[in-house]
Amino acid sequence: MVVDKEDLGLSLSLSFPEKRATATNSSSSPLQLNLMPSASPSPFGHLLQQKSSWTDTLPPSDRSMDACRVETRAFLKGIDVNRLPAATADAEEEAGVSSPNSTISSISGKRSEREANGEDHELERASSRGISDEEDGDNSRKKLRLSKDQSAILEESFKEHNTLNPKQKLGLAKRLGLRPRQVEVWFQNRRARTKLKQTEVDCEYLKRCCESLTEENRRLQKEVQELRALKLSPQFYMQMTPPTTLTMCPSCERVGAPPPSSSSTAVPISTPVDPRPRALVPAHPRPIPFNPWATTAIQHRPFDALHTRS
DNA sequence: AGGTACGATTGCATTACATCA
DNA sequence: CCTGATGTAATGCAATCGTAC
Numbered sequence: 001m002v003v004d005k006e007d008l009g010l011s012l013s014l015s016f017p018e019k020r021a022t023a024t025n026s027s028s029s030p031l032q033l034n035l036m037p038s039a040s041p042s043p044f045g046h047l048l049q050q051k052s053s054w055t056d057t058l059p060p061s062d063r064s065m066d067a068c069r070v071e072t073r074a075f076l077k078g079i080d081v082n083r084l085p086a087a088t089a090d091a092e093e094e095a096g097v098s099s100p101n102s103t104i105s106s107i108s109g110k111r112s113e114r115e116a117n118g119e120d121h122e123l124e125r126a127s128s129r130g131i132s133d134e135e136d137g138d139n140s141r142k143k144l145r146l147s148k149d150q151s152a153i154l155e156e157s158f159k160e161h162n163t164l165n166p167k168q169k170l171g172l173a174k175r176l177g178l179r180p181r182q183v184e185v186w187f188q189n190r191r192a193r194t195k196l197k198q199t200e201v202d203c204e205y206l207k208r209c210c211e212s213l214t215e216e217n218r219r220l221q222k223e224v225q226e227l228r229a230l231k232l233s234p235q236f237y238m239q240m241t242p243p244t245t246l247t248m249c250p251s252c253e254r255v256g257a258p259p260p261s262s263s264s265t266a267v268p269i270s271t272p273v274d275p276r277p278r279a280l281v282p283a284h285p286r287p288i289p290f291n292p293w294a295t296t297a298i299q300h301r302p303f304d305a306l307h308t309r310s
Numbered sequence: 311a312g313g314t315a316c317g318a319t320t321g322c323a324t325t326a327c328a329t330c331a
Numbered sequence: 332c333c334t335g336a337t338g339t340a341a342t343g344c345a346a347t348c349g350t351a352c
Contacts, residue, residue, distance in 0.1 A: 144317055145351070163343080184342090185318060192344070193316085 146186070150176050154186050162191055 146154070157164075157172055164172065164187055166180075173180040 146317080166341090182317080186316090188343075189316065189318085192346095195344090 144182075146178075150178065154183070154190070158187065158190055162194070163187065 153176060154172070157168075161168065164183065169180045169183050172178075173183045176183065
């Protein structure tokens with residue numbers, strides 16, 4: 001599933017690779033993130049009106065300053081901590097020199113063992129920083145920060161595909177001077193955090209729905225109370241036409257409509273219930289004109305509505 | 311000092327594919 | 332040759348850690 005780039009400005013698209021399209025994994029089902037509550041009222045097929053990258057929400061100045069600081073530090077250290085110098089990367093890649101990044105556990109562990117045998121083998125073993133653990137002086141893992149450019153390229157790539165096939169991963173890794181594993185991790189985290197953001201938005205949306213429904217419910221309860229009060233009040237019976245004028249409905253064998261009343265604004269008491277889901281219909285105060293004997297309105301069983309709705 | 315962002319690790323689930331009885 | 336069971340690699344995700352800011 002590929003979404004037009006234009007759409008990405010307004011919606012988040014979780015696309016999944018063709019290869020694993022048959023996966024039953026819930027995460028593999030296409031999710032179109034398109035939160036536009038006013039346009040797509042369904043609570044669950046929706047999504048957020050959100051920037052394609054949540055990092056975009058960071059003020060540009062902050063981000064550039066951030067990158068600036070990183071680059072300054074890198075410069076001061078005489079090396080970009082996030083980027084493997086191209087020459088070094090190529091050299092190590094071809095020589096297969098092992099220069100583990102920074103983590104202790106990255107050397108061992110199931111995943112690492114797996115990938116060490118895979119196609120990522122060569123690049124996987126190349127340091128992304130050009131600094132070995134020995135040079136670091138201790139075994140503590142240093143936090144790697146991707147440069148502004150690296151992040152931008154990754155974001156751009158993520159917009160196009162939020163998963164990568166091995167070829168794309170390798171290509172991107174090469175282009176960025178990172179290990180394929182780092183690219184993979186970045187995409188993994190990006191997907192996870194996108195999903196998290198979406199969940200938060202979903203939650204907010206459902207909360208609003210809930211509030212709306214609560215309000216609607218309160219309003220309807222009040223309406224029911226008013227109708228009951230009206231039904232039981234003496235005035236209600238005073239308005240009744242004498243029985244002699246009542247007509248029998250031939251269909252349901254109930255007393256039907258009396259002669260036309262003076263009110264021309266009468267509406268049926270048995271107004272059909274709006275079948276649309278109420279939650280998404282803007283709650284608006286409805287007038288409660290009430291004349292159960294209105295000629296044009298009452299069809300059959302005029303009080304059924306009261307019974308069923310109370 | 312505490313919170314947040316984010317790169318990295320780990321463990322598990324799923325799928326595809328190969329092998330074997 | 333076909334088929335079902337089993338093992339393995341690849342990949343994704345959730346949870347979490349650890350570090351930089």
